[in-house]
Amino acid sequence: MKPIALITGAAGLIGGYLVRTAARWAQQWEVHGLTRAEADLTDPALVKELWRHHHPQLVVHCAALSRTGACEQDRALARRINVDATRYLADLTRDIPFVFLSSDQVFDGSKAWYVETDGVNPLNVYGQTKAEAEQVVLQNPAHAVIRIALAAGTSPTRDRSFVEDMVRAVAKGTRLTLFTDEFRCPIPAGTLARALWEFVECQQPGLYHLAGSDRLSRWEIGELLVRLYPELRSKIQPGSVADYQGPPRPPDLSMCSDKMQALLSFRLPGFRQWVIDGSQTGNDPWDEPGSDRQ
Ligand SMILES: NC(=O)c1ccc[n+]([C@@H]2O[C@H](COP(=O)([O-])OP(=O)(O)OC[C@H]3O[C@@H](n4cnc5c(N)ncnc54)[C@H](OP(=O)(O)O)[C@@H]3O)[C@@H](O)[C@H]2O)c1
Numbered sequence: 001m002k003p004i005a006l007i008t009g010a011a012g013l014i015g016g017y018l019v020r021t022a023a024r025w026a027q028q029w030e031v032h033g034l035t036r037a038e039a040d041l042t043d044p045a046l047v048k049e050l051w052r053h054h055h056p057q058l059v060v061h062c063a064a065l066s067r068t069g070a071c072e073q074d075r076a077l078a079r080r081i082n083v084d085a086t087r088y089l090a091d092l093t094r095d096i097p098f099v100f101l102s103s104d105q106v107f108d109g110s111k112a113w114y115v116e117t118d119g120v121n122p123l124n125v126y127g128q129t130k131a132e133a134e135q136v137v138l139q140n141p142a143h144a145v146i147r148i149a150l151a152a153g154t155s156p157t158r159d160r161s162f163v164e165d166m167v168r169a170v171a172k173g174t175r176l177t178l179f180t181d182e183f184r185c186p187i188p189a190g191t192l193a194r195a196l197w198e199f200v201e202c203q204q205p206g207l208y209h210l211a212g213s214d215r216l217s218r219w220e221i222g223e224l225l226v227r228l229y230p231e232l233r234s235k236i237q238p239g240s241v242a243d244y245q246g247p248p249r250p251p252d253l254s255m256c257s258d259k260m261q262a263l264l265s266f267r268l269p270g271f272r273q274w275v276i277d278g279s280q281t282g283n284d285p286w287d288e289p290g291s292d293r294q
Pocket of ligand 1: 008009010011012013014015016035036037039040041042061062063064065066067081085101102103104147148149150151152155160161162
């Protein structure tokens with residue numbers, strides 16, 4: 001019988017990719033995807049019950065309140081899901097590998113190419129809850145925290161990734177202003193899933209960054225995406241974060257993934273080439289993790 005790997009947040013973007021790519025990248029595991037509909041992870045009694053039911057040998061914790069706006073609106077909820085539920089799980093998994101997905105948003109964005117030893121200084125509630133949860137998880141030397149960059153992909157509900165957000169917004173007639181002075185290292189969600197499955201097999205716990213190898217502005221990302229979603233072309237315009245009003249936004253969240261890269265059998269791709277190549281195949285560009293394009 002194969003050991004059981006439990007993936008929380010399985011109805012979300014990255015959890016969805018982990019479950020759907022398991023047949024390809026994680027054949028040694030029996031993978032159970034857990035959705036909120038099956039269990040609300042903020043209920044400790046339920047989480048314990050789940051534990052008794054599944055007896056997992058690995059947990060990859062993707063469930064989160066992952067939208068920065070939602071976290072600003074309800075700090076208490078953000079804390080319950082992102083910190084408290086993570087603590088319940090980290091406690092239950094004390095004797096097995098536990099992989100917690102954190103975020104580039106733990107940084108303030110005042111420098112480029114963050115490495116794992118850089119200090120955190122989150123500017124928003126989402127980043128604060130992630131930074132707090134990281135500390136909880138890293139108390140156990142057998143556990144891992146992976147800070148994920150902006151992920152592009154197709155979610156089970158078609159409304160989770162930043163790409164889906166952009167396409168849905170323009171379909172409603174919204175014009176999008178994309179900042180030329182805000183930088184990220186986007187990564188295809190399928191690649192993320194492949195890297196995470198490989199990471200699990202390496203049994204090297206600790207803190208890691210996992211990002212694409214290109215540092216691109218939001219505007220550059222939008223211009224690239226036009227190749228895949230031509231409907232964006234006339235609906236995106238360049239702008240400056242200096243003219244933006246709202247909760248603080250970290251200007252540069254580029255992350256260096258060298259520590260993770262050293263464990264992987266494949267090169268983490270640059271988003272630019274990935275999109276250019278993907279636009280020439282005609283396939284779903286986010287759905288072919290580790291295809292022969294790499
Ligand atoms: N996607 C990115 O670009 C990105 C970047 C950096 C870090 N991350 C991190 O990576 C992880 C996965 O992100 P994602 O993009 O896959 O997020 P997502 O699409 O928002 O998925 C999160 C999932 O968690 C579930 N969830 C929320 N509250 C829950 C609760 N109380 N009990 C059980 N399940 C609950 C959600 O359920 P519902 O479907 O019912 O809402 C959703 O399916 C998160 O920790 C996120 O912070 C993501």
